Amino acid sequence: MFIDIAFGKDEIKNTMKKENIQSLQVLRGLAALAVVIHHSIRAVTINNGDMVFSSPWFIDNHTVMDIGAAGVDIFFVLSGFLMFYISDKYSKESFSLTNFLAQRFIRVWPLYAVVTTVICLVLLRKLFFFDQFSFDLQLYRLASFFFIPSFNESGHLQPILGVGWTLNYEILFYVVFAISLKVSTKNPLPWVGGSLLILFFIGYFSSKETVVHAFLSNTIIFEFIFGALIGLMFKKRYLPMNTNATAIISGVLIIILASMFNVDDDFRFATTGVGAALIFCGMLTLNQDFKFPKLFITLGDASYSIYLVHMLFIYQLCFRVLYKVPETLLANINAEMIALFMTIGSVLVGILFYYLVEKPMLNWFKKYYSRSKPAIS
Numbered sequence: 001m002f003i004d005i006a007f008g009k010d011e012i013k014n015t016m017k018k019e020n021i022q023s024l025q026v027l028r029g030l031a032a033l034a035v036v037i038h039h040s041i042r043a044v045t046i047n048n049g050d051m052v053f054s055s056p057w058f059i060d061n062h063t064v065m066d067i068g069a070a071g072v073d074i075f076f077v078l079s080g081f082l083m084f085y086i087s088d089k090y091s092k093e094s095f096s097l098t099n100f101l102a103q104r105f106i107r108v109w110p111l112y113a114v115v116t117t118v119i120c121l122v123l124l125r126k127l128f129f130f131d132q133f134s135f136d137l138q139l140y141r142l143a144s145f146f147f148i149p150s151f152n153e154s155g156h157l158q159p160i161l162g163v164g165w166t167l168n169y170e171i172l173f174y175v176v177f178a179i180s181l182k183v184s185t186k187n188p189l190p191w192v193g194g195s196l197l198i199l200f201f202i203g204y205f206s207s208k209e210t211v212v213h214a215f216l217s218n219t220i221i222f223e224f225i226f227g228a229l230i231g232l233m234f235k236k237r238y239l240p241m242n243t244n245a246t247a248i249i250s251g252v253l254i255i256i257l258a259s260m261f262n263v264d265d266d267f268r269f270a271t272t273g274v275g276a277a278l279i280f281c282g283m284l285t286l287n288q289d290f291k292f293p294k295l296f297i298t299l300g301d302a303s304y305s306i307y308l309v310h311m312l313f314i315y316q317l318c319f320r321v322l323y324k325v326p327e328t329l330l331a332n333i334n335a336e337m338i339a340l341f342m343t344i345g346s347v348l349v350g351i352l353f354y355y356l357v358e359k360p361m362l363n364w365f366k367k368y369y370s371r372s373k374p375a376i377s
Contacts, residue, residue: 026292027283028078029299031071032306033347035163038068040342043314044335051322053335060335066259072166073223073268073276079170080227081280083177084192085235090185097182104174106365108167109146111358115308116145116161122316136160147171149215157214163311168215172199173224189228196221219269226269226277234284244282251278298351305358306350313346 041059044051058064120142123134135141135153144150144159149168152158158165176199180191203216233239254275263271299306322330322338 022292022297023283023286023290024078024082025300026296027074027280027300028303029296029301031074031078032303032350033299033343034068034071034074035307036068036310036343036346037339038065038071039311039314040339040346041065041068043318043342044339049319049323052327052331053333053338054331056335058336059339062262063256063259066262067255070255070272070276073220073272074280075166076169076220076223077227077230077273077276077280079173080224080229081231081234081284082227083173083224084189084228084231087181087185087188088235090181095181095185097178100178100181101174102369104171104178106369107362108170110361110365111304111308112161112164112167113145114357114361115312116159116164118312119160149211151211151214157211161308161311163307169218169221173221189232192228193225196225219266220273222269223273223276226273227280230277230281230284239281239285241285244286247278247282247285251275251280251282254278299347302347302351302354302358305354306347309350309353310346313349314342318342318345 042065044053045056045060045065120137123137126132126134127137140150141152141160144161144164147159147164147168149157149159149165152162159168173196176195177188177192180188180195183191199216200219200221203213203218206213206216230239252275255272258268258271258275318338318341325333
C-alpha cells in the first residue's frame with residue numbers, strides 16, 4: 001500500500017494543496033518502481049533458479065540490489081503521514097470506527113484478494129495436473145487472504161503473495177490508528193505511538209519461534225510514527241520549505257550507506273527509515289512551480305497494482321519464457337538487460353491492471369458501500 005498503498009487522491013484533495021498531492025503521488029510511484037527494480041535484480045541474481053546469464057556488470061553488488069527495498073520504507077512513512085493528516089476532519093460525533101476500517105479494507109483487500117487468488121489457481125493447477133501439493137494451500141496459509149501472518153515453507157514471515165507482508169503491517173497500523181482515533185480524535189498520536197511500542201515489546205518478549213515474535217518485533221513499524229510526526233510538523237508549519245534538495249539527497253545517501261554496510265534489520269527504521277522520511281519531507285515541500293511529467297503521475301496512480309502484480313509477471317511469466325530459452329543462448333544474454341525488461345514489463349502490466357481491474361473494481365465497491373452505509377464525513 002499512499003496516497004499510500006491504501007489511499008487515493010480523492011480522500012485528501014480537500015485537505016492538501018494540489019502540488020502536495022501531486023508530489024506524493026509521484027513519490028509513491030517512484031517507491032513502487034524502486035521495489036520492482038529491487039525484485040527484478042534479485043530475480044536475475046540470487047533467485048535466478050540456476051539460469052546462467054552473461055556476467056552482470058554491476059547488479060550483483062548487494063548495495064545496488066538492496067537500495068530499491070527502501071521503497072517499502074517510503075510507503076510506511078507515507079501511510080503514517082496521511083493517516084495522521086486526514087484525522088483533522090474527524091470529531092467524536094463524526095468518527096465511526098466501523099466505517100473507517102471498512103473504507104480502509106475496501107481500498108486494500110479486493111485487489112489483494114484477486115492477485116492472491118491467481119497465485120492459488122496456479123498452485124491448484126500444479127495439484128490437479130502434476131499432483132504437486134503446495135505448502136501454501138494449507139488452511140492456515142490461506143488465512144493470509146485476510147492479512148493473518150504466517151511462516152512460509154522456508155520459515156520466512158510471508159503470505160502467499162510475498163509482497164503482501166507489507167500490507168499485514170499496513171492493516172495493523174490502520175487498526176491501531178482507528179482505535180487511537182476513537183479514544184482521542186484531537187490528539188491520537190501519543191496513543192498510536194504508545195500502542196505500537198506495547199505491541200513491539202509483546203513481540204520482542206514472545207518466543208522467538210512464534211509468528212507473534214517475528215511479526216510484532218520488527219522495528220519497521222516505527223516508520224509509521226515518522227510519517228505521523230512529519231504530518232504534525234507539516235500541519236503546524238514547522239517543516240522548512242527551502243531545503244527540498246538537501247533533504248532528498250541526504251535521504252538517498254543514508255539509504256545508500258545503509259545498503260553498503262548491510263545494516264541489520266533491527267536498525268532498519270533508524271537508517272533506511274530515516275532516509276525514507278527525509279526523502280518524503282523533500283517531496284512533500286517541493287516548490288509548487290515544479291511540474292512532473294504525466295507518466296510519473298500515472299505511475300503513482302497505478303502504484304498499488306504495480307506493487308501487487310510485478311512478482312507474478314517476473315516469476316510466472318518471465319521465468320516461464322526464460323526456462324524455454326536454450327542455455328547456450330541464455331548465457332549470452334546480459335543479466336542487466338533481463339532485469340530492465342522485467343522492470344519495464346512489470347510497470348506496463350501493472351498500469352494495464354490498474355485501468356482494467358483496480359479502477360473499475362474500486363469504483364464498484366465505492367458505489368456499493370455508499371448505498372449500504374453512510375460515508376465518513
